[in-house]
Structure formats: structure tokens, C-alpha cells
Amino acid sequence: MVKPLKEIDLRYTPTTCTSHPVATLINTLKNLEKEGANKFKLIFNVDDIPRNIVKFFLAEHGYCIEEESPLDNKSVSILVSKCEKKASTTQNQGSAT
Numbered sequence: 328m329v330k331p332l333k334e335i336d337l338r339y340t341p342t343t344c345t346s347h348p349v350a351t352l353i354n355t356l357k358n359l360e361k362e363g364a365n366k367f368k369l370i371f372n373v374d375d376i377p378r379n380i381v382k383f384f385l386a387e388h389g390y391c392i393e394e395e396s397p398l399d400n401k402s403v404s405i406l407v408s409k410c411e412k413k414a415s416t417t418q419n420q421g422s423a424t
Contacts, residue, residue, distance in 0.1 A: 333367040348375040
């Protein structure tokens with residue numbers, strides 16, 4: 328049986344100090360990461376959380392945007408999935424002595 332895609336809608340989050348949409352986004356991403364969520368839909372208002380901030384926090388938690396769709400003038404729906412880990416190309420570079 329296929330699990331339904333989890334949908335997180337941040338458009339109607341009250342904007343108080345402790346429940347601002349950015350704070351809600353951060354807490355939600357922490358919980359999704361703990362749950363091992365690989366894919367979900369995130370809906371937000373770009374006046375509350377700018378796109379670059381959403382992308383930053385998604386990347387911080389290992390998520391990438393697969394698809395982005397405008398819902399209206401200010402709301403966006405994005406399909407998010409866990410980023411594939413790339414092989415590290417960084418080599419251990421010691422200081423020359």
C-alpha cells in the first residue's frame with residue numbers, strides 16, 4: 328500500500344513570535360527528518376517566507392525541490408524530496424610544511 332503524500336500548508340500560520348511561518352517551517356522540517364520522510368508537498372505564501380529562505384532550510388535538512396507550482400498571486404506549492412547524496416570530491420588537504 329502506498330502512503331499518501333504528506334501536505335504541509337504554512338499559509339495560515341499565525342505570525343506571532345513563537346509561531347511565525349519560518350519557525351513553523353523549521354520545526355516541521357526537523358520532525359519530517361526524524362520521521363524519515365522522503366517526499367512531501369509544501370505550500371506557503373511568499374510574503375510570509377521568501378522562496379530563497381524555504382530553499383535554504385530545505386537544503387539544511389537534506390531536501391531538494393522537485394517541482395514548483397504557483398497557486399495564486401502569493402502562494403506556491405512545491406514538491407519536495409530527499410536529495411540524493413553525491414560522492415564527496417573534497418580531499419583532505421593538509422598544510423604544506
